[in-house]
Amino acid sequence: MEAIQLFVPTFRIEECLAEIRECLERGWTGLGYKTVEFEDAWKEYTGLPHAHFLNSATSALHLAIRLLKERDGWQDGDEVITTPLTFVSTNHVLLHENLHPVFADVDESLCLDPDSVAKRITDKTRAVMFVGLGGNIGRLPEIVRLCRRHKLRLILDAAHMAGSRWHGVHVGGEADVACFSFQAVKNLPTADSGMICFADGDLDADVRKWTWLGINKDTYSRTISQGAYKWYYEVEHAGFKYHGNSIMAALGLVGLKYLDQDNAYRRQLAAWYEAELNGAAGLSVVPVTTGCESSRHLFQIRVAHRDEVMVALNGFQIFPGVHYRDNTSYPMYAAAHGSCPQAHRASEEIISLPMHIGLQHRDVLRVCQAVRSAVAESRGQQRRRSA
Numbered sequence: 001m002e003a004i005q006l007f008v009p010t011f012r013i014e015e016c017l018a019e020i021r022e023c024l025e026r027g028w029t030g031l032g033y034k035t036v037e038f039e040d041a042w043k044e045y046t047g048l049p050h051a052h053f054l055n056s057a058t059s060a061l062h063l064a065i066r067l068l069k070e071r072d073g074w075q076d077g078d079e080v081i082t083t084p085l086t087f088v089s090t091n092h093v094l095l096h097e098n099l100h101p102v103f104a105d106v107d108e109s110l111c112l113d114p115d116s117v118a119k120r121i122t123d124k125t126r127a128v129m130f131v132g133l134g135g136n137i138g139r140l141p142e143i144v145r146l147c148r149r150h151k152l153r154l155i156l157d158a159a160h161m162a163g164s165r166w167h168g169v170h171v172g173g174e175a176d177v178a179c180f181s182f183q184a185v186k187n188l189p190t191a192d193s194g195m196i197c198f199a200d201g202d203l204d205a206d207v208r209k210w211t212w213l214g215i216n217k218d219t220y221s222r223t224i225s226q227g228a229y230k231w232y233y234e235v236e237h238a239g240f241k242y243h244g245n246s247i248m249a250a251l252g253l254v255g256l257k258y259l260d261q262d263n264a265y266r267r268q269l270a271a272w273y274e275a276e277l278n279g280a281a282g283l284s285v286v287p288v289t290t291g292c293e294s295s296r297h298l299f300q301i302r303v304a305h306r307d308e309v310m311v312a313l314n315g316f317q318i319f320p321g322v323h324y325r326d327n328t329s330y331p332m333y334a335a336a337h338g339s340c341p342q343a344h345r346a347s348e349e350i351i352s353l354p355m356h357i358g359l360q361h362r363d364v365l366r367v368c369q370a371v372r373s374a375v376a377e378s379r380g381q382q383r384r385r386s387a
């Protein structure tokens, strides 16, 4: 029986090689050239006013926090409200900038619950970090209103949201800054890269100075703007080496051409899953907000005795994932353990079913059949144990 994996990226190999070949022939693989083309293509695609290409979404999230902290004069120990149901990048960057992550609970969409966020606001709160889990916007519009009312910055961790739209408009513009991931298994896979999109043009100009060690003119602009390479530059900050490179941008440029088509197919896969699993005994499907055209990075279900069901699925050669473990279960965030009961419960029940464009209808049927038997078997075992 052939194994069905959670994620398998698809690359249009000949087109990718042609884009990469251009870089190699021109002798330009680093910052500039294709990175500039990709930034322009991303702005055109999303409608966002600014975009800067980086080596990961983790770098993007770090710089989002660093620049907002600097711009608004936040103090060490100030608070950012965030979710415990995320990849740890989201929360680590707060610690990197000596900010205090305050965990709020999630709702049935597995995204931050605005009611819980509202309860966590204090006079030390400076921002909300919202994760669009699996590509879904959850109740983001309510979070936007809450942030405006309390004059809080909003950072959108849009790692899963390449191609997600809300009533036809690409996500990102509602936040002060949106951070996208083009990591190896995301909807727009490169190998590792990301995009930071500030709403404010001054912050976009600033962030460019932070991503190549604080050097005020990158090698590419020094080469193209003056015709001949000029060696002189100033160093204005102790910046980071976070910029993207032309090889990753080459992969991104090809992937972007297919993103809408690929995401439409992901939504088709999700519809097939839903047709099979909605109403099935012993499980529920994590809902997507009405009006959200989700990128469908994930298709998640909830079951009791999740670990047992996962093991049974592996027996059918099906290898799903879990997004994510409640971050307050990790020793480093343990001080907040118990503060988000909905997220904790979800983190023990969720399964991300295989979701990638190499899957066909028959694969979805096979996964669903296996899910139904694994859940039935686990429920039978529970009944026998309690008899």
Ligand SMILES: Cc1ncc(COP(=O)(O)O)c(C=O)c1O
Pocket (backbone or CB within 6 Å): 055, 056, 057, 058, 059, 086, 087, 089, 090, 131, 157, 159, 160, 180, 181, 182, 183, 192, 193, 194
């Ligand atoms: C929700 C979330 N945030 C941030 C990241 C970090 O993205 P990257 O791997 O591009 O740094 C990821 C990646 O898995 C993620 O899933």
